[in-house]
Amino acid sequence: MNGYVGTPTSRVDGRAKVTGAAKYAGEFAADGLLHGFIVDATVPRGRITRLDTSDALKVKGVVDVLTHTHRVALADKDEAWKDEVAPEKGSPFRPLYDDRVKFNGQPIALVIAEDWETAKFAATRVRVEYEQEAFATDLETERGTSAKVDQPHKPRGDAAAALAGAAVRHEADYVLPTEHHNPMELYATTAVWDGSGSLTVYDKTQGVQNVHKYLCGVFDMKPEDIRVVSPYVGGAFGSGLRPQHQVVLATLAALALKRSVRVVLTRQQMYGLGYRPMTIERVALGAKSDGTLDAVTHEAIAVTSRYEDFSRNDTGWAEQLYKSPNSRLSHKLVHLDVATPCDMRAPGAATGVCALECAMDELAVALKLDPIELRLKCYSDRDQSEDLPFSSKQLRECYARGAEAFGWARRNPAPRAMRDGKDLVGWGMATGVWEALQMPVAVRIVLTANGHAEVSCAASDIGTGTYTIMAQVAADALGLPIGNIDVKLADSTLPQAPVEGGSWMAASSAHAVLGAAEDIRQELARLAKAIPDSPLGGLNASEMVLVDGTISKAGDKSRAVAIADAMRHGKLERIEKQKLNQFAEDKSHARNTHSAVFAEVKVDEELGVIRVTRVVSAVAAGRILNTKTGRSQIMGSVVWGIGMALHEETVMDHRFGRIMNANIGEYHIPVNADIHDIDVIFVDEPDDRINKLGVKGLGEIGIVGVPAAIANAVYHATGKRVRHFPITLDKLLG
């Protein structure tokens, strides 16, 4: 290894991004490109009884208006509409399929014109009438209709009896609102018609092969007739895991009109797709007076649509964090007249651990224990749900390093005891946990005799740094400067990759690179040995390494053959190797990332204004491939956690079943002035069991625990416990 892995390497796609050269889905040009503008439903449930497009069609420049009665064929079976991330149970939404309206904001027509301004104007001329039906969109009033979801966690012991008999008990509901991802890039697709019936679809997605398979199914197309490309993705955070409405509509229009079509959603229309579902988390903790836990119960009640059951693991995290002989966990869904929720950064954990960690803080107060001390008393060295040890778990070190960096020892435990001028100061902490997942990924490496390598894979880089880490790993494995590595991603014709999500892509893609690079090394060893009087004569391939553009004896650079020479002697201009990396199944250990998050808030007592002035996040996530981009991922996640704690909430007017703040002026996300010091600490966590490089992934862990740490700090500052997120100033003043 040359030593790029583990260093703060700058992004290899940085120059493209700071010069405006990086092209996103809605920016690809095509001859005769048409522009589509979506008309969406204004009722949450019912039937379209009239959809009059005659006026829209009169507008000069309008080419067509597609509707459920005027379109090309769409698949009739659910199987075709089920992408790889679709919930197991349910029937996925089909844009422009029939007259049913299932949620407010549902796309019901696509106006296509020669330019965007004309399409947008003509869309206002489409007249729609509905037969409305009774609907429900309010989780809190519909809570009684919830239905239990099958979850893997089995009850342990008798939690109800243990709770009833506990010396100290804490039980409360924590309410996490609906949130929308709001990546900066609008959901966009440019479907380019090549003239002979095949399409290149530039799409904003986290998985080009997922979209490819979906489009082939939905439009009954041959795989070779459609190619999905997504070189740059302007943020996604889970919103691009499932195919979005516009990719269906742009493809539909291109096939119907045999022309290239671009469809871009407005920011408002993006609220008609997936979101983090509102969830009521009911947590009960029972403890002995010494602070050890006797019982944990955690019940989540979450929103889903009427047509699909979306749920994630909200309630299982205490099994991994806190030792308790008795536990009972359950997840329930309430079906409402809304779009199906979807994954959003650390789905399940962001909400479930928020509730658990607020509850732990409340228990610490009840026990008069320091919050870290309580967590150490309950610290679990085993995943209790499976009764397994962890492949590695440096969470104790996270608590210690985080507390030290934050200055936790100087905390006065009494609420309202710390001040800075007229501001109340609060210090809170929480634990974070996520899974270390890994998936099969294939990588192709083409090494040319001039010492350059092209590394290609269908994986996406949604800003997470996949281009960069793959270049680092390839440079080290091939013994080449990183500038000689060209990474090609996110084209459905490239080697296999799953959607980029769940924090699995770093480990999965890095090991796929290693696999293909190893085959290259073997081939070079064979070629180098075949050279007459080779300095590597008599060595096995296993004794040779790739370093500084040569293949040489490990530890002895004097016995080396330049890669170019080896290839020239073998009469090869290029060596191409493709390898699918599959991780061996290992059920002997639980695999998780962990964090300890510390937050300082300052609260203006008269106005209730809350500022998060400092956050320290100490993360144990195995080996960090790139400490620069990795730090940015955690920092960005902390910003998300601040948003979750204080700002973000999608507000529905339940009288109309319609979102009231479907824009980023009224759906508040943190702005620059909201963000102050964020200190990211990567705790050393060697893990030779999880995979060769010891990599666990960073995409989700950074947000988990942050909202709870802030909520706990707000309690410490003010003495007020707000359990209904976000913690806005009205809740402090009220």
Next chain:
Amino acid sequence: MADTTIPERIPINLVVNGERRALEVVPWTTLLDALRDRLELTGTKKGCDHGQCGACTVLVDGRRVNSCLTLAVMKDGAEITTIEGLARDGTLHPLQQAFIDHDAFQCGYCTPGQICSAAGLLAEGRARDADEIRELMSGNLCRCGAYPNIVAAIEQAMSRS
């Protein structure tokens, strides 16, 4: 009966990154759409079309503006600088280099707007410290949450200018 007529297009001239460009637009074509769809300068980004996110920030006669809230017809004859016009002869603008150095972005979508906004901020000379940068850059949202790195990048460029 709804009106379905579209008014006549209006010819305008824009001087974009030093180059004179002639185009015809309807009255409601924004400067943003003119740049992206007509002039194929897609470095300027559309994130909201409502002046809420700042992704579309460009310099108009040296001042930073939200191009989505600016009608193209209002800027007939104006000098526009977009992200594509900041580098000179292949050398990055100090802000562009600072954004790379400090990893002041992840997905890169807000980045052109952040950089153009920062260039405008530097020209204004109003920001003296990190707190003022934070305040005066708050019209540019970054959903990846790169704010502390953006502030560090702007401080670097400020200290070297």
